[in-house]
Amino acid sequence: MNLRLRKPAIALLTSFVLIMLAACGSGNKAEPSASGSQPASETPSASQETAPEKVTLSIMVGGNNKFYETITKEYTKRNPHVTFDLQTVDGSQYDTLLRTRIATKNLPDIIGHNVSDMARRYNPADNFVDLSGEPWVARLVNPDILKIGGKIYNLPFAASGSALGIVYNKKIFADLNLSVPRTFEELLQVSETLKTNGITPFYLGNKDGWVAQIWGLTTFSEVVKDTDIMDKINANQLKHADVPGFEEALGQIMQLFEKGYVNEDHLSVGFDGLGAAMNSGKAAMTVLGDFIEAGEQLGDYGIFATPGVDNPDLTVGTVTGWFISKNSKNIEEAKKFLDFWSQPDIIGIQYAEDPRFSAFKDVQVSFNPLMQGEYDEYISQGKVVRQYNDLIAVDTSELFRLYQDMFGKGKTPKQVLEAWDEKVAELAKAAELPGW
Numbered sequence: 001m002n003l004r005l006r007k008p009a010i011a012l013l014t015s016f017v018l019i020m021l022a023a024c025g026s027g028n029k030a031e032p033s034a035s036g037s038q039p040a041s042e043t044p045s046a047s048q049e050t051a052p053e054k055v056t057l058s059i060m061v062g063g064n065n066k067f068y069e070t071i072t073k074e075y076t077k078r079n080p081h082v083t084f085d086l087q088t089v090d091g092s093q094y095d096t097l098l099r100t101r102i103a104t105k106n107l108p109d110i111i112g113h114n115v116s117d118m119a120r121r122y123n124p125a126d127n128f129v130d131l132s133g134e135p136w137v138a139r140l141v142n143p144d145i146l147k148i149g150g151k152i153y154n155l156p157f158a159a160s161g162s163a164l165g166i167v168y169n170k171k172i173f174a175d176l177n178l179s180v181p182r183t184f185e186e187l188l189q190v191s192e193t194l195k196t197n198g199i200t201p202f203y204l205g206n207k208d209g210w211v212a213q214i215w216g217l218t219t220f221s222e223v224v225k226d227t228d229i230m231d232k233i234n235a236n237q238l239k240h241a242d243v244p245g246f247e248e249a250l251g252q253i254m255q256l257f258e259k260g261y262v263n264e265d266h267l268s269v270g271f272d273g274l275g276a277a278m279n280s281g282k283a284a285m286t287v288l289g290d291f292i293e294a295g296e297q298l299g300d301y302g303i304f305a306t307p308g309v310d311n312p313d314l315t316v317g318t319v320t321g322w323f324i325s326k327n328s329k330n331i332e333e334a335k336k337f338l339d340f341w342s343q344p345d346i347i348g349i350q351y352a353e354d355p356r357f358s359a360f361k362d363v364q365v366s367f368n369p370l371m372q373g374e375y376d377e378y379i380s381q382g383k384v385v386r387q388y389n390d391l392i393a394v395d396t397s398e399l400f401r402l403y404q405d406m407f408g409k410g411k412t413p414k415q416v417l418e419a420w421d422e423k424v425a426e427l428a429k430a431a432e433l434p435g436w
Contacts, residue, residue, distance in 0.1 A: 052081040055333045060098070061112035064088040067350045074349075075340055082333060095121070102127055107325035109334045114161075115146055115154060116318040116390030124153040129324040129331060131155065136342035139360045142379065145319060145386055154321040155338045158356035160384055161317025163374050164218050164289045165306045172199060172284045180304045182311050184252055191261040194284050201261040203283035206407050207270040209400030213389075214287045216403055218315040219249035219308030220388035234393040236428065236435040241417040249308045250406065250413035253287075257407070267408055290371050299369040305378065313385040314378035321359075394427035 061068060072084040087108060089097055095117070101107045102122060111128075118124050125148075132152045137143060141159040146152045168180070176197060181187040191201035206212040223245035224230050232238035240246050256262050263269070263283065274286050275293035278301070286292070290303055305312040322341065324334045340346055344363045351358065351365045357379050358365045367375065378384055389396050399420050405411040411419070428436040 052079075055082045055330050056085055057082060057110060057330055057334060057337060058085040058087065058108035059110045059112070060087045060089060060101075060108040062089055062091045062094040065350075065354060067353045070349055071341060071346055074346065075337055078340075079336075082337070098122070105327055107327060109325055109328040109330050110337070111323045111325065112320065113154075113323060114318040114320045115148065115156075116386070118153065118323065119148045119390075120393050124148050124323070125151075127326055128153045129326055129328075129335075131324070131335070131338070134335060134339065136339055136360070139342070139362055141357070141359060141361055142382055142384055144382070145316065145384060146321075154319075154323045155342060156319045156321035156359040157350065157354075158319060159359050159375075160357050160379050161319055161387075162289045162291055163303055163371075163378070163384075164214050164315045164317070164387060165287075165303050166285050167278070167288050167290075167292050167301055167303050167370075168285045169278065169281070169283075169300055170302050171300050172281065180302070181307050184307050187307050188255070188259070191256065191259070191285075195259075195261060199281075200263055200283040201285055202256055203263045203269075203274065203277045203286050204266040205269045205271050205274045205286070205288075206266045206404055207268055209397070209404060211271050211274075211288065212403045212407060213396070213400045214289070215253045215306060216250060216399070217388045218287075218306040219252065220246060221315045221385045221391070222306070222309045222312050223249060224388070224391065225313070225385050230391040233424070234428075234433070234435075236425075239417075239421045240424070241414060241421055245309075246417055247413045250416060252308060254406070254413065267404070290374055292370070301370050303370060303374050305383075313383045314374060315387050316379070316384045317387055318390045319359075392424070393433055394424055394431065398423045 059068070059072070068086060068088070072086060076082055076084065085108070094113075098111065098113065099121070107127070113122075118128070122128075130151050130153060131137070134155075136155065137152060140146070140156070143152060145160060146154060146156055172178075172194070173180070176193060178190050178193060179186075181190050194201040204211075223243065229238065229243060233240065263277070269277070271288075272293075274288060277283055278286055278292065279297050287306070292298075292301060303314070305314040322338055324331060324338070328334055341350075342360060344360070347358075347360065347363055351363070355365050355367065357367075357371075357375055366372075402411065402416045402419055406413065406416050425436065
């Protein structure tokens with residue numbers, strides 16, 4: 001609830017004094033507030049300023065990171081008229097509660113959530129404030145991955161989510177004088193050299209469906225980049241099976257199997273076995289992400305974009321951050337708080353507890369060698385593309401199983417796409433998506 005101060009009983013007399021002071025040119029220049037807001041050019045003298053209205057900003061966020069409390073307390077310290085109602089919600093209940101609050105128009109002032117779910121489920125244009133014109137936008141490392149309908153609705157916690165692509169052993173590549181492949185043909189050449197030298201080119205863990213999906217997820221992202229393909233698919237105007245690039249992408253990974261470049265036990269190995277296999281030095285590459293479990297050998301690894309197309313960008317996961325409710329009565333104060341959060345010394349509090357790729361050009365974060373390499377080569381230069389799962393309007397869990405069927409030779413790439421189109425239609429109709 002917002003608390004407002006009562007006006008003094010001598011309001012008329014105060015107004016008269018202010019008018020007289022203004023007439024005499026006695027206004028004082030105001031200084032910027034700690035929150036970064038822009039003051040009016042002239043204010044009454046300090047002795048006659050009225051205190052700011054008291055505000056309570058409500059915030060709903062999943063999880064319970066310590067930095068949420070630390071930063072909100074710091075804001076109150078610098079802006080005593082603002083207090084916070086910090087509502088931490090268990091992740092498993094978060095979407096259900098958010099959906100209910102949107103339906104009942106009972107949203108908190110500020111909501112923590114990820115861009116992809118907001119775009120697919122919660123109609124940001126109707127429910128959240130357009131932040132495209134805020135001062136911190138000019139400092140963003142990768143503004144494009146935040147955009148929904150060309151606009152930015154959230155202040156991000158990071159420049160990107162986890163990177164996905166091909167993790168490789170840099171020492172093996174150096175020993176064999178191999179360069180990072182930028183095309184699929186170059187990838188085949190590298191793989192042949194590795195095989196010839198007794199090294200398994202790819203060690204895959206397709207027992208886990210979420211791992212099996214990564215080749216398709218990353219290559220599909222490249223196929224649809226800078227097109228309206230996903231808009232048409234989500235609106236029931238186009239099918240996956242009718243997009244040649246999708247079938248070609250799946251055909252590429254099947255070539256790796258056909259040429260003997262993949263471990264034969266790939267369907268019985270999951271994520272837990274990938275780190276040990278790669279660390280053994282018997283395999284040079286795996287299809288995974290920057291979260292590979294490599295222990296002390298992490299410095300020996302790098303990651304490059306899946307070359308489903310020539311000179312690809314790196315596929316990254318969705319970005320989480322702060323959204324402001326359109327129905328908030330405290331929009332301006334919420335904007336000031338977000339600007340405060342973006343300042344180097346403040347967001348540095350977050351990164352000290354939870355290191356991520358810095359969302360802002362003027363804030364540096366230290367990483368392990370694997371992540372530092374991907375940041376320098378791809379993320380800091382804006383060479384990133386949003387993952388396919390963040391672009392499709394339905395859940396992709398069934399697609400994981402279809403990939404496993406394909407890797408086991410139970411389905412062709414074309415059959416995978418046709419089966420997936422049937423599942424998309426089923427899920428879209430159940431969700432009553434527009435066009436279905």
